[in-house]
Amino acid sequence: MPFFVYGTLRPGEHNHDRFVRGRDVRAQPAFLHGGALYDGPGHPFATDGDGTVRGALLTAAPAEYPGLLVALDRLETYLGPGDPRNLYERVVRPVEVPGSGTVRAWVYLAAPAVTRTLRANGPRIPGGDWLSHRPPRTDRLLPPPGPRTP
Template sequence: MTTPDALDPLPFFVYGTLRPGERNHDLFLRGRTDRAEPGRFSGAALYDGPGYPYAVEEPGGTVSGELVTASPRSYAGLLTELDRLEEYTPGNPHNLYERVPRPIERPNGTTIRAWVYLAAPAIAVRLRAGGRRIAGGDWLERG
């Protein structure tokens, strides 16, 4: 049986340290992608973490980032490496993030499904209760 990842290699929506100019972009994405374009994730807010952000689903919010399409030859390895970076293992209750497919808006107004790493449920609860929300939803403009 094949996994949904193998059947449907989605692009990635990156909103923090994987964005161009940030510390993890070159380490993980340089030379492994076919396309990158701005994107917006509606229905989410961005919270400051310890050196990296968390996206949390919240009505009325928007998170800005990049929609990154991995090259076919790099997809499987990149998916594995990004899961490791984001401390995500399917079904693990101790995950920092959960990787989920969500609609991302492109600059031309169309939407595309992409993988988004959202704050894991327990972390999302703590952030909503007392985390520092990044006004405007853009990690690069966090000031």
């Protein structure tokens, strides 16, 4: 099953570079309807809600899928369904892929305790698009490492 990603795992973002780049993974723009997106400490949290979350659908080659699933579960602090230590829950949701219709995908939504806190106090991201909300990536503004010249 593909993954719907909406924050630091989107193409061009730092966790995409760390966990997805170099694997045989296809990325397509996608939308999660019936969601809400909240700002977290350096990364967003999606919850069920009344809006649309903008992201990407990642489809891994069969040989890459098991390793990618384990890596993403670890990254998202997903220890299993309903585990009270989860930061996110991995759930199945319908996701719209423009021009291709709707597909079922894994989505990491905020765990129940996190969701309660976000709904009470969390800043919601207007328009549901992390890339248009987050601060610019400073690592892209730095020159590549190389030899220094005096």
